[in-house]
Amino acid sequence: MATSPYDVAVVGAGPAGLAAAAAALAGGARVALIDAGRQPGGQYWRHRPGDLGAVADLHHDLGAFRRLVAGAAGAVRHFGQHVWTVSGSAADGFTVHAVAGDAETEVPARRLVLAPGAYDRQVPFRGWDLPGVHTAGGAQALLKGHEVLVGRRVVVGGTGPFLLPVAAGLAARGARVAGVYEANRPAGWIRHAGAVLPVAAKLTEGAGYAAALARHRVPFHTRQAIVAAHGGDAVEAVTVARLDHDWRIVAGSERVVECDAVAVGWGFTPQLELPLALGCATRVDADGSLVVEVDERQTTSVPGVHVAGEACGVGGAALAVAEGSIAGVAAAGVTSAPASLRRRRRALRRFAAAMHAVHPVRAGWQSWLADDTLVCRCEEVSAGEVRTALDELGATDVRTAKLLSRAGMGWCQGRVCGYATACLTASCTGTAPDLRGVSERPIAAPISLGTLAGDPGHIGQQ
Amino acid sequence: MPADVLVIGAGVVGAATAWYAARSGHSVTVVDRGPVAGGTTGAGEGNILVSDKPPGAELDLALLSSGLWRDLAVEVGGFEFDPKGGLVVAATPPGYEALVSLASSQSGAGVETVVVPAGELAEHEPHLTPSLAGGVLYPGDAQVQPMLAAARLLRAARARGATVRTGVEVTGFLRSGDRVVGVRTSAGDLPAGAVVNAAGTWGGDIASLAGVDVPVLPRRGFILVTEPLPRLVRHKVFAAEYVANVASDDADLQTSPVVEGTESGTILIGASRERVGYDRTLSVRVLRALAAQAVALFPVLADVKVIRTYRGFRPYCPDHLPVIGPDPRAPGLFHACGHEGAGIGLAAATGRLIAQLLGEEPPSLDLAPFRPERFGPVVAP
Numbered sequence: 001m002a003t004s005p006y007d008v009a010v011v012g013a014g015p016a017g018l019a020a021a022a023a024a025l026a027g028g029a030r031v032a033l034i035d036a037g038r039q040p041g042g043q044y045w046r047h048r049p050g051d052l053g054a055v056a057d058l059h060h061d062l063g064a065f066r067r068l069v070a071g072a073a074g075a076v077r078h079f080g081q082h083v084w085t086v087s088g089s090a091a092d093g094f095t096v097h098a099v100a101g102d103a104e105t106e107v108p109a110r111r112l113v114l115a116p117g118a119y120d121r122q123v124p125f126r127g128w129d130l131p132g133v134h135t136a137g138g139a140q141a142l143l144k145g146h147e148v149l150v151g152r153r154v155v156v157g158g159t160g161p162f163l164l165p166v167a168a169g170l171a172a173r174g175a176r177v178a179g180v181y182e183a184n185r186p187a188g189w190i191r192h193a194g195a196v197l198p199v200a201a202k203l204t205e206g207a208g209y210a211a212a213l214a215r216h217r218v219p220f221h222t223r224q225a226i227v228a229a230h231g232g233d234a235v236e237a238v239t240v241a242r243l244d245h246d247w248r249i250v251a252g253s254e255r256v257v258e259c260d261a262v263a264v265g266w267g268f269t270p271q272l273e274l275p276l277a278l279g280c281a282t283r284v285d286a287d288g289s290l291v292v293e294v295d296e297r298q299t300t301s302v303p304g305v306h307v308a309g310e311a312c313g314v315g316g317a318a319l320a321v322a323e324g325s326i327a328g329v330a331a332a333g334v335t336s337a338p339a340s341l342r343r344r345r346r347a348l349r350r351f352a353a354a355m356h357a358v359h360p361v362r363a364g365w366q367s368w369l370a371d372d373t374l375v376c377r378c379e380e381v382s383a384g385e386v387r388t389a390l391d392e393l394g395a396t397d398v399r400t401a402k403l404l405s406r407a408g409m410g411w412c413q414g415r416v417c418g419y420a421t422a423c424l425t426a427s428c429t430g431t432a433p434d435l436r437g438v439s440e441r442p443i444a445a446p447i448s449l450g451t452l453a454g455d456p457g458h459i460g461q462q
Numbered sequence: 463m464p465a466d467v468l469v470i471g472a473g474v475v476g477a478a479t480a481w482y483a484a485r486s487g488h489s490v491t492v493v494d495r496g497p498v499a500g501g502t503t504g505a506g507e508g509n510i511l512v513s514d515k516p517p518g519a520e521l522d523l524a525l526l527s528s529g530l531w532r533d534l535a536v537e538v539g540g541f542e543f544d545p546k547g548g549l550v551v552a553a554t555p556p557g558y559e560a561l562v563s564l565a566s567s568q569s570g571a572g573v574e575t576v577v578v579p580a581g582e583l584a585e586h587e588p589h590l591t592p593s594l595a596g597g598v599l600y601p602g603d604a605q606v607q608p609m610l611a612a613a614r615l616l617r618a619a620r621a622r623g624a625t626v627r628t629g630v631e632v633t634g635f636l637r638s639g640d641r642v643v644g645v646r647t648s649a650g651d652l653p654a655g656a657v658v659n660a661a662g663t664w665g666g667d668i669a670s671l672a673g674v675d676v677p678v679l680p681r682r683g684f685i686l687v688t689e690p691l692p693r694l695v696r697h698k699v700f701a702a703e704y705v706a707n708v709a710s711d712d713a714d715l716q717t718s719p720v721v722e723g724t725e726s727g728t729i730l731i732g733a734s735r736e737r738v739g740y741d742r743t744l745s746v747r748v749l750r751a752l753a754a755q756a757v758a759l760f761p762v763l764a765d766v767k768v769i770r771t772y773r774g775f776r777p778y779c780p781d782h783l784p785v786i787g788p789d790p791r792a793p794g795l796f797h798a799c800g801h802e803g804a805g806i807g808l809a810a811a812t813g814r815l816i817a818q819l820l821g822e823e824p825p826s827l828d829l830a831p832f833r834p835e836r837f838g839p840v841v842a843p
């Protein structure tokens with residue numbers, strides 16, 4: 001009953017997915033492109049439908065974006081579709097199962113390119129559940145997608161190069177950025193100059209943000225962090241503090257900074273639900289993230305399944321485009337991607353590794369937590385309750401800690417608190433954080449029982 | 463010093479065994495190759511049912527167990543014991559008649575039953591489909607959070623001197639002549655006065671390490687979990703005859719609707735039964751069947767979102783009864799495994815009975831129907 005399968009289904013229409021679709025089309029494949037958003041661009045090139053011009057100044061490489069959209073124009077688009085699972089195999093064919101409202105779509109395909117991207121990695125701190133405390137990516141999305149400022153007086157904190165464009169964007173649109181608190185001392189990347197120089201554009205990008213921050217008189221602090229947020233109904237101030245090498249608070253260094261919004265990010269967590277549902281092998285990357293293992297052709301351990309972009313290693317849009325192109329070429333069955341593309345990928349990966357090396361997340365953040373600090377906001381599970389599961393109830397792994405404490409069992413299914421729960425568990429058991437135990441979500445997006453029941457009128461075979 | 467009792471398996475059955483044995487004054491060591499409650503106990507629901515069993519040995523075990531769980535909720539506690547009752551419904555008049563006659567035989571065996579005619583179903587479950595022929599309420603059905611139950615029982619056992627060693631795999635047995643005098647493990651030899659096989663679905667593998675046959679096999683089941691909601695479903699509600707109505711065309715897959723609210727607000731939806739070995743692949747087909755049946759029972763659920771699914775492997779024996787008792791073929795070895803889809807419910811009684819045997823007390827129940835050697839001498843490959 002299914003119509004004939006596509007040669008390639010690409011999940012995700014961000015930089016990696018667009019590039020994959022364009023490359024697969026160029027290789028002669030019939031391509032379906034599926035994304036939860038209503039338009040292409042993903043997180044990076046996010047904009048209001050049909051209104052890229054309004055936020056053009058906040059974007060980078062719009063030329064590349066327009067080129068990729070044009071290149072992917074021949075793909076059959078399934079936008080506004082949330083993929084809830086993928087099933088099948090190279091031998092039997094794959095099916096992408098997606099929902100939009102009450103309607104389910106099944107997209108059959110011979111090969112898959114999964115480019116699901118990443119979201120902000122979070123660590124809990126006192127008061128992080130107050131209204132007005134945002135993720136850095138969330139603040140950026142509001143700005144790019146809706147031209148909305150999270151506040152008038154904003155404090156930005158966490159670690160990683162992404163804090164810079166977020167702060168610069170907020171300042172450019174008129175927010176007073178009271179400070180950027182970078183928990184590491186990233187000037188250290190100079191030591192990695194060998195990795196950085198081949199991708200000089202990346203340097204200019206960073207220098208551009210630094211200049212923008214200087215222009216707006218935004219103070220940039222290193223080895224300091226937002227360690228608590230305060231307020232009644234919403235955030236009114238944060239405590240910032242200096243950190244030692246392990247990220248413990250330097251006694252007496254705490255200061256209160258007034259603000260009406262906070263944006264924090266600690267790097268990114270790749271979205272692995274779909275590759276894990278298919279059984280793709282994973283590894284732990286230099287930034288501590290669990291990522292999908294891929295070969296030269298971006299092929300995973302599962303035949304017929306390619307992964308590109310953040311899901312196989314966080315590294316930014318340019319790397320995602322290079323990987324997407326290589327994955328698209330491979331999925332289309334073209335023998336091999338051009339050597340220049342592979343060289344570019346290698347250079348960008350080295351740059352990403354250099355960035356990861358100077359932006360680690362150190363375990364000392366756990367010492368900022370009070371016993372009643374919430375770790376899981378959905379189920380309101382405190383750090384003390386997670387520790388009870390570990391110390392008293394005998395949990396020795398993160399899955400058990402989760403099931404005994406309910407951390408990560410609510411609406412977000414551990415997307416927000418999974419990293420923190422894994423780290424708390426690891427500290428207690430003296431092991432490395434087990435992210436696999438908090439990354440598997442066989443239902444990748446909520447689906448109503450009525451839709452799942454598959455009332456035949458509901459399912460469209462595409 | 464060797465323990466009096468070494469329990470293999472830190473699931474709910476091993477935990478209950480450890481608790482009762484420690485309470486009777488035995489020194490107990492529990493070993494598990496995984497974490498606490500990491501086997502089927504961490505992958506099921508936590509119903510303690512008397513409603514789903516016809517009169518017979520399993521019902522007697524269930525009745526004993528449900529009383530013990532009530533005591534444990536007070537003595538140990540902390541595992542969300544909820545005596546919410548079960549409601550079994552029938553879609554057709556003949557189905558209803560069969561249900562009422564089952565209920566009357568169950569009540570003869572000591573089960574509390576309340577016949578609920580169609581017109582009164584809504585008083586008990588306001589959101590049930592109106593198109594049912596009637597039902598029976600079982601006030602004795604209850605629920606626990608199974609992982610917490612196992613973890614709390616183990617903690618209580620530890621407080622009585624028991625030792626729990628996770629990440630330790632049993633690889634063989636120590637023998638003295640025929641007698642089992644301990645186990646070989648990945649962490650060395652552990653001598654013990656007696657060994658209890660509470661390895662659930664893997665109980666057959668443990669038995670074969672001792673050179674005896676106990677045929678336990680996996681039967682896969684999926685559960686759907688909804689978003690947390692204000693309580694829509696009050697009891698555990700299930701419809702036995704839906705098996706025939708809505709079951710799939712595939713003989714290897716059986717599904718029947720089992721719907722229940724939990725303390726945390728999520729609704730759990732089961733139950734599927736498949737013999738597919740230990741295949742962990744998500745089956746979209748099974749999930750659809752479960753969703754369709756749940757919506758048929760509770761139309762209001764059509765708009766409710768599923769946020770999670772998980773699967774587990776029930777330990778089943780060919781005659782669908784658990785294996786409980788000493789193994790005459792390997793003196794010193796006791797079995798407490800193979801509880802299929804009722805291991806949470808039956809754990810308390812199982813642990814208690816094993817502790818009685820270890821203490822050489824007369825058991826509260828005749829254990830003949832559960833004896834390990836009942837499957838005959840043929841050793842399956």
Ligand SMILES: Cc1cc2nc3c(=O)[nH]c(=O)nc-3n(C[C@H](O)[C@H](O)[C@H](O)COP(=O)(O)OP(=O)(O)OC[C@H]3O[C@@H](n4cnc5c(N)ncnc54)[C@H](O)[C@@H]3O)c2cc1C
Pocket residue numbers: 470471472473474475476493494495496497498499500501502503504505506507508509510511630631632633660661662663664665668682683684685732773774775776777798799800801802803804805806807808
């Ligand atoms: C979907 C589903 C729904 C269910 N719903 C219910 C319900 O509502 N009510 C109910 O009563 N029951 C229910 N069950 C059944 C119930 O979960 C099981 O019967 C019960 O958990 C079995 O407990 P156990 O302790 O025997 O086994 P397990 O919990 O599996 O424990 C056995 C332990 O033995 C360990 N082990 C195995 N081999 C070794 C070795 N060589 N060395 C060391 N350790 C070893 C394992 O790691 C494991 O932890 C359900 C099951 C499923 C799958």
